[in-house]
Structure formats: structure tokens, C-alpha cells
Amino acid sequence: MRTAYKCRAYPDSEQAAQLGRTFGCVRLVWNKTLDARHRRYHVEGRTISYKETDAQLAAWKRTDELAFLSEVSSVPLQQTLRHQHTAYQNFFAGRAKYPRFKNRTGKQSAHYTRSAFKLRNGQLTLAKQSTPLRFVWSWPGIDPATINPTTVIVSREPDGRWYVTFAVDTDDSEPAAPTGESIGIDLGVKDFAVLSTGETIANPKHLDRKARNLARYQRRMARKQKGSANRRKAKRKVARAHRKVRHARADFLHRTTTNLVRRADTIAIEDLNVSGMTSSARGTREQPGRNVKQKSGLNRRVLDAPLGEFRRQLEYKTTRAGKTLAVIDRWYPSSKTCSACGHLLNMLKLSTRTWTCPGCRTRHDRDVNAAKNILAAGRAVVGQQPGEACGVDVSPQGSSLRQSASKQELSGASPKGIPALQGGEAVNRLS
Numbered sequence: 001m002r003t004a005y006k007c008r009a010y011p012d013s014e015q016a017a018q019l020g021r022t023f024g025c026v027r028l029v030w031n032k033t034l035d036a037r038h039r040r041y042h043v044e045g046r047t048i049s050y051k052e053t054d055a056q057l058a059a060w061k062r063t064d065e066l067a068f069l070s071e072v073s074s075v076p077l078q079q080t081l082r083h084q085h086t087a088y089q090n091f092f093a094g095r096a097k098y099p100r101f102k103n104r105t106g107k108q109s110a111h112y113t114r115s116a117f118k119l120r121n122g123q124l125t126l127a128k129q130s131t132p133l134r135f136v137w138s139w140p141g142i143d144p145a146t147i148n149p150t151t152v153i154v155s156r157e158p159d160g161r162w163y164v165t166f167a168v169d170t171d172d173s174e175p176a177a178p179t180g181e182s183i184g185i186d187l188g189v190k191d192f193a194v195l196s197t198g199e200t201i202a203n204p205k206h207l208d209r210k211a212r213n214l215a216r217y218q219r220r221m222a223r224k225q226k227g228s229a230n231r232r233k234a235k236r237k238v239a240r241a242h243r244k245v246r247h248a249r250a251d252f253l254h255r256t257t258t259n260l261v262r263r264a265d266t267i268a269i270e271d272l273n274v275s276g277m278t279s280s281a282r283g284t285r286e287q288p289g290r291n292v293k294q295k296s297g298l299n300r301r302v303l304d305a306p307l308g309e310f311r312r313q314l315e316y317k318t319t320r321a322g323k324t325l326a327v328i329d330r331w332y333p334s335s336k337t338c339s340a341c342g343h344l345l346n347m348l349k350l351s352t353r354t355w356t357c358p359g360c361r362t363r364h365d366r367d368v369n370a371a372k373n374i375l376a377a378g379r380a381v382v383g384q385q386p387g388e389a390c391g392v393d394v395s396p397q398g399s400s401l402r403q404s405a406s407k408q409e410l411s412g413a414s415p416k417g418i419p420a421l422q423g424g425e426a427v428n429r430l431s
């Protein structure tokens with residue numbers, strides 16, 4: 001299957017000039033070749049092969065007046081010859097109209113095949129360009145760093161907007177090798193997440209900074225008079241700052257989720273009420289007055305928004321990789337339950353970062369303990385024994401079990417799947 005992702009592109013002035021020259025050369029090669037084909041057909045009554053047009057192009061490059069054709073990447077020029085060849089074949093087969101000449105006011109485009117672009121970590125660099133071409137990726141569900149396009153098409157619309165299109169031969173599922181690891185994730189407030197392995201995933205600092213910038217520009221804009229030129233300018237700055245936050249966040253989320261899915265066969269998370277997270281839902285339950293992050297309201301919103309997206313990415317990435325995402329009920333008292341013996345605390349103040357279990361004397365880091373409980377609960381949801389790594393079992397039954405478990409979760413988890421840890425109060429609350 002072939003998929004094309006078309007995004008807005010924003011070449012800098014140097015890149016735009018270089019691409020403009022490339023478009024000009026593509027147009028010239030198309031038109032000159034079309035002219036030659038045209039005459040050859042009318043005068044000699046025969047067609048020209050692609051090979052002949054390619055040889056013709058090489059000859060043009062050797063002339064003084066067309067030597068500038070060598071200054072742009074040869075790939076888009078050859079591609080335009082191929083397209084014209086196809087257009088002619090389509091015409092002769094009665095499938096299409098006679099190919100037309102291109103003019104400078106219409107849509108311009110240049111096709112780059114694999115040898116003429118580099119796509120690394122989501123950064124696109126075209127042949128003959130030294131800096132990456134900036135583009136806005138608008139598929140939050142797809143990591144631009146993971147796509148492997150066969151062709152990249154840069155185009156400019158008559159209105160001056162630039163686009164880059166990534167043509168990808170897609171393979172829907174890419175099963176990943178099982179790693180034997182399972183990870184529970186406690187999505188945090190202080191940090192982005194804490195894992196059952198004890199690791200912490202911090203909120204990226206640059207995102208914080210960008211969010212602060214955005215807030216500052218928004219305040220500035222609010223002070224400008226409506227309808228004024230200054231307000232328009234301020235508004236553009238806000239839009240830019242906002243886009244930067246979005247990108248930084250998307251980038252962070254994609255890298256984080258890709259990493260987690262690569263590492264673990266089973267991932268367990270809490271089913272968060274994303275919209276209520278900042279105010280009540282989580283706060284009133286386990287951690288009254290949860291207010292660890294002393295930040296502006298806007299900043300909080302900017303940082304909270306990704307949690308739903310985080311889950312969505314984990315869902316499709318685990319599915320794609322043939323791995324399992326277990327989503328456990330958000331009322332499950334993951335923080336207050338001892339992950340070692342199951343003892344359930346009556347209360348645990350938010351300010352308490354570490355605690356010792358009265359039942360088994362285990363000393364807990366609050367978030368790591370929660371993540372461990374989430375993992376245990378998630379394992380129970382997918383019918384996995386502790387210590388047994390999901391994905392190691394590659395029997396058909398095992399995989400169908402995993403699939404049904406994932407599906408069940410995706411369609412709105414049922415509390416029935418939540419395990420009865422010792423100190424059954426948790427379970428009573430759920431029913």
C-alpha cells in the first residue's frame with residue numbers, strides 16, 4: 001500500500017531560492033523535452049524513449065547555455081522525464097489527455113527519490129541543500145522519525161504555500177521482537193512519568209521553556225489594542241510559540257512512546273481522566289489538594305494535554321508492534337497499596353514521597369510503588385503471571401489472548417479486569 005503524507009513546508013530564504021531554481025530547471029526540462037517529443041512525433045511520426053530523453057538531458061547539461069541544469073539535483077530532472085514518459089504512454093493508451101507545457105505561475109514541484117534526500121530523526125534534508133527543510137507534521141499518530149518514504153515531493157502552490165509530500169510504501173504491522181520486559185507507568189505531576197523499573201521520565205526542560213514563552217507572548221498580545229497592527233504582529237508570535245510547543249511536545253511524546261514500546265512487551269498504564277486530571281479527579285481521590293507543580297494555569301494545561309495523546313500513541317504503537325497495552329481503572333489505589341504485600345494505606349499525603357509499609361516494612365518511593373502496582377494490575381488484566389513476560393509465549397493462543405485483552409481495553413476497560421490485591425478494599429470500591 002502506498003500512503004502519502006502531505007505537510008506544509010517552510011523553506012528558509014536560501015532553501016526557497018534553491019528550490020525555485022530546481023522548479024525552474026524541472027519546468028525547463030519538461031517543456032524542452034515535451035517540445036522535442038512533439039516535433040519528433042509530428043515530423044518523423046515516432047516517439048522518443050525515456051532513455052533518449054535522458055541522454056538528451058545529459059547533452060543539454062554539457063552546453064554552455066544549459067550548464068546551469070547541473071546546479072540542481074539531477075534526480076528531480078530525471079523524475080520529470082519519467083513522469084512525462086508515463087504521461088505520453090497514458091495519452092497513447094487513451095487514458096489521459098496530451099501532456100501540457102508547464103508555466104511558471106502554476107503549481108511547481110520537484111520529486112526526490114531516495115538517493116536525493118536524507119530523512120533522519122524526522123529531519124528532512126534534500127540534495128544540494130545543507131540544512132534540513134522545516135515542515136509541519138500533522139499526523140500525531142505517526143512518528144515522522146519512523147517513516148521510510150520512497151519519494152519526497154516538494155511543491156509550491158500558486159498562492160505561495162510550500163508543501164512536502166512523503167510517499168511511503170506502508171506495511172501496516174511491524175511485529176517487534178519480544179524483549180521479555182514489562183513496564184508499569186505512573187504518569188506523574190512532578191515528572192512526566194515514573195516507571196516500575198524505578199526510572200523517571202522527566203518533562204523535557206525545553207518544553208517548559210517554550211510553554212513559558214507562549215504564555216508571555218499571549219500576555220503581550222492581550223495588552224495590544226484589538227485590530228491594531230501590533231496586535232497582528234503579536235498574534236503571529238503567539239501562533240509561532242504555540243506551534244513550537246506543539247512540536248516539542250509531539251516530538252517528546254513520540255520518542256518516549258516509541259522507546260517504551262520497543263523496550264517492553266507489556267505496558268500498563270492508568271486510565272486517566274485527562275480533562276479532570278489537574279483539578280479534581282486525581283486530586284480528590286488519593287491526593288487531596290494535589291498541587292505539586294506551582295505553575296501558571298496555562299502552563300499546566302500545556303503540560304497536561306499530552307496524557308491522552310500519550311495513551312493513544314501507546315495504543316497504536318503496541319498494536320502495530322504486536323505488543324500489549326493494559327489500561328487499568330483509574331480508581332485503583334495504585335499509590336496507597338504496598339506493591340510488596342498488598343497492604344492498603346488509609347491515606348497517603350501528596351507531600352509524602354517515600355513511605356514504609358506497616359505490613360511488611362518495605363520502604364517505597366511513592367511513584368515507583370504506584371508504577372509497580374499498575375504493572376501488577378495490568379498483568380492481571382491481560383492474564384499474565386508475575387514474572388512471565390508476555391510475548392515470550394508465541395503460541396497462537398497466547399497471541400489471541402493478548403489481542404482480545406488489548407481490544408477489551410480499547411473499547412472502554414471494565415473494572416472486572418482489575419485484580420484483587422490483598423487488602424480487598426480496592427476491589428470493593430470498584431464494584
Ligand SMILES: [Zn+2]
Nearest residue numbers: 338341357360
Ligand atoms: Zn507491604
